[in-house]
Amino acid sequence: MRFLTAGESHGPALTAIIEGFPAGITISSKEINRELARRQKVAGRGERSRIIEADKIEILSGVRGGLTLGSPIALKITNRDWVNWQDYLALEGPLRSGRQVIAPRPGHADLAGGQKYGFQALRNVLERASARTTATRVAVGTLARQFLTQLGVAVAGYVASIGTVHVPTEGANKLTLQELRKAVSASPVLTPCTEAEKAMLAAIEAAREKGDSLGGTFVIHAAGLPPGLGSYVEWDRRLDGRLGQALLSIPSVKGVVVGDGFAGTTQLGSSTHDAIFYSAERGFYRSSNHAGGLEGGITNGETLVLTAAVKPIPTLLKNPLPSVNIKTKEAVPAAVERSDTCAVPAACVVGEAAVAWELAQAVLEKLGGDTLEEIKTAWNRYSDQLRTWPE
Numbered sequence: 286m287r288f289l290t291a292g293e294s295h296g297p298a299l300t301a302i303i304e305g306f307p308a309g310i311t312i313s314s315k316e317i318n319r320e321l322a323r324r325q326k327v328a329g330r331g332e333r334s335r336i337i338e339a340d341k342i343e344i345l346s347g348v349r350g351g352l353t354l355g356s357p358i359a360l361k362i363t364n365r366d367w368v369n370w371q372d373y374l375a376l377e378g379p380l381r382s383g384r385q386v387i388a389p390r391p392g393h394a395d396l397a398g399g400q401k402y403g404f405q406a407l408r409n410v411l412e413r414a415s416a417r418t419t420a421t422r423v424a425v426g427t428l429a430r431q432f433l434t435q436l437g438v439a440v441a442g443y444v445a446s447i448g449t450v451h452v453p454t455e456g457a458n459k460l461t462l463q464e465l466r467k468a469v470s471a472s473p474v475l476t477p478c479t480e481a482e483k484a485m486l487a488a489i490e491a492a493r494e495k496g497d498s499l500g501g502t503f504v505i506h507a508a509g510l511p512p513g514l515g516s517y518v519e520w521d522r523r524l525d526g527r528l529g530q531a532l533l534s535i536p537s538v539k540g541v542v543v544g545d546g547f548a549g550t551t552q553l554g555s556s557t558h559d560a561i562f563y564s565a566e567r568g569f570y571r572s573s574n575h576a577g578g579l580e581g582g583i584t585n586g587e588t589l590v591l592t593a594a595v596k597p598i599p600t601l602l603k604n605p606l607p608s609v610n611i612k613t614k615e616a617v618p619a620a621v622e623r624s625d626t627c628a629v630p631a632a633c634v635v636g637e638a639a640v641a642w643e644l645a646q647a648v649l650e651k652l653g654g655d656t657l658e659e660i661k662t663a664w665n666r667y668s669d670q671l672r673t674w675p676e
């Protein structure tokens with residue numbers, strides 16, 4: 286299973302093609318639209334996502350009567366902003382002058398991207414490097430999530446910190462995924478803690494008034510996973526590494542932690558590993574989950590817990606950092622584009638989708654199958670095998 290995306294921030298549309306997606310999976314474009322709206326409507330977003338982005342998915346192929354066909358699924362999200370940009374970014378013919386970016390923004394791909402491709406027009410870089418493309422990742426990941434749901438696997442994320450405001454994660458980590466999703470769905474910052482929510486919203490507002498930006502962290506959980514997804518046998522098959530790549534490839538994500546991660550490094554081994562227990566009812570289980578559901582690059586049957594660090598938004602609206610006019614070499618303030626104040630809640634929605642995709646891949650690799658029926662049969666057989674193992 287694989288996918289490719291294309292499209293630019295202010296271009297005509299964002300697109301994706303998914304190939305290898307199994308047949309017989311019930312797909313709801315309503316659910317995809319709901320996730321697209323979550324990405325756009327959470328706190329921290331700027332004027333563009335509130336007013337101009339109102340993303341709607343168009344499924345162009347690979348689905349009939351609400352069921353996937355096994356053939357490539359083509360997705361399209363029309364950019365409603367294209368009408369305001371078509372003369373400046375025309376795909377063919379002369380371009381209207383204006384809206385140029387001359388002073389690369391620190392923290393963006395502007396400078397290094399221009400150097401890499403030899404562009405004078407830095408807009409060519411930022412149009413593609415922009416996180417606008419994460420809308421397609423949300424759409425693709427939501428399809429994967431619909432597949433996982435039909436196997437009883439759930440994925441849910443929450444915002445654990447914004448700036449210096451932290452949610453007590455021990456409390457959040459004790460919630461079931463259903464409870465977590467419910468608590469988070471009522472929160473504009475996607476956090477299960479109402480006290481922290483107030484402080485987070487105040488911090489975002491204070492940064493917005495100053496024209497500054499904020500970062501933070503989000504946590505993704507996945508439950509219902511059997512042990513044995515991923516592999517310990519070769520470096521590029523380890524699921525921890527692949528989930529890390531999936532999350533690190535979201536623009537502005539600068540770190541990924543599995544389970545206790547860095548916090549575990551200050552503990553003794555005796556207090557940071559999860560002792561193994563057995564009961565006839567539960568089979569093998571752990572009473573703690575410091576490992577975050579992954580040992581040796583494979584799932585161990587416990588809830589997956591991944592934390593991602595999101596840097597503050599690079600575009601600074603009121604006091605841009607020093608930069609250089611790439612033509613005259615004069616010192617000038619960095620370019621300013623319409624911008625968000627804090628990407629953490631939106632990135633959390635993207636993170637859920639990215640993790641769902643990677644987990645769906647891992648399920649297919651373990652169990653194979655062209656259709657949901659075949660996958661379910663293999664899933665049940667594997668569950669039986671786990672119950673009687675090692676007999």
Ligand SMILES: Cc1cc2nc3c(=O)[nH]c(=O)nc-3n(C[C@H](O)[C@H](O)[C@H](O)COP(=O)(O)O)c2cc1C
Nearest residue numbers: 392393414416536537598599600624625628631632
């Ligand atoms: C959902 C989302 C929205 C973002 N919105 C903005 C934005 O409005 N302005 C901005 O400068 N950066 C924004 N970013 C961050 C940049 O896209 C990102 O920092 C930049 O592309 C450089 O990539 P890097 O941070 O991974 O190095 C956003 C990121 C995400 C995930």
